[in-house]
Amino acid sequence: MRKPLVAGNWKMNNPTESPRTLLQNILHSAHMLDSILSSSENALPIDIALFPPSVYLREAQEVLSGSRLQWGTQNVSAYDEGPYTGEISASMIKGFGCHYVLIGHSERRCLYEKLELDQYVLDQIVAEKYAQAINNDLTPIICIGETEDDYESGKTEEVIARLLDILIAHKGPKALANVVLAYEPVWAIGSGKSATPEWAQSVHSFMRQRIAKHDQASSESVRIIYGGSVKAHNAAAIFCQADVDGGLIGGASLDAEEFIQICFGATQSYTCQPGYVNVPPW
Secondary structure, eight states, X not given: OOOOEEEEEOTTOOOSSOHXXXXXXXXXXXXXXXXXXXXXXXXXXXXXXXXXXGGGHHHHHHHHTTSSOEEEESOOOXXXXXXXXXXXXXXXXXXTTOOEEEESOXXXXXXXXXXXXXXXXXHHHHHHHHHHHHHTTOEEXXXXXXXXXXXXXXXXXXHHHHHHHHHHHHHOXXXXXXXXXXXXXXXXXXXXXXXXXXXXXXXXXXXXXXXXXTOHHHHHHOEEXXXXXXXXXXXXXXXXXXXXXXXXXXXXXXXXXXXXXXXXXXXXXTOOOTTOOOOOOO
């Protein structure tokens, strides 16, 4: 069984409290969650990762080292080193003890689109960053999703297939076994809207089937997480879908209590019953 992953993306936000305090509060809440789950025979282990802005990586390393929580960056350069002002290489990221890196988040894609870059060019950039992560033993979380126009036009699968095919062509299908894919419908990010659990499942299933055409083993082992206005009240219903392996959490990851409630939802995916509400027992 695939181990769920809940990843908290702080984006370019300053926590209400200091970054160190938020990290400490999340870590404390995670310890509480562990103590509760240790008495449950049905509890599912999960991975938890945090993605603060890069200027806070030192705090993340200092606070989270030695715990089971992991951390990563919100971006990585497609280059090893050189005259690329403002870029951060994979080897530099490794120096902060990072395990994960986000690649191709829709909000970064929007920045590139303002430069009028072709979608194929953007996908190639994502593929090059993916290769850098893999070559430096970082686990990439590769974001993919359709815009509202794509969604309304019925082009979701076309958009998803385009990037998956480029990734497979770039490193081969077997490499995807060591990758996390994040389906993030652009129309649901920060909008308060969220794809229904059934819609998330249908897209995740399509992604898995697309990979299976090339390599069945990779399709079964790759983790596919959902990102798009996941909150404490809807997390469990989304995560209990067969092909949803956790979530990429945005604004809710800046609230330690809500973020851990979402993590609790990931551990409760076996309680897939109609009307189930994710409310942790504390």
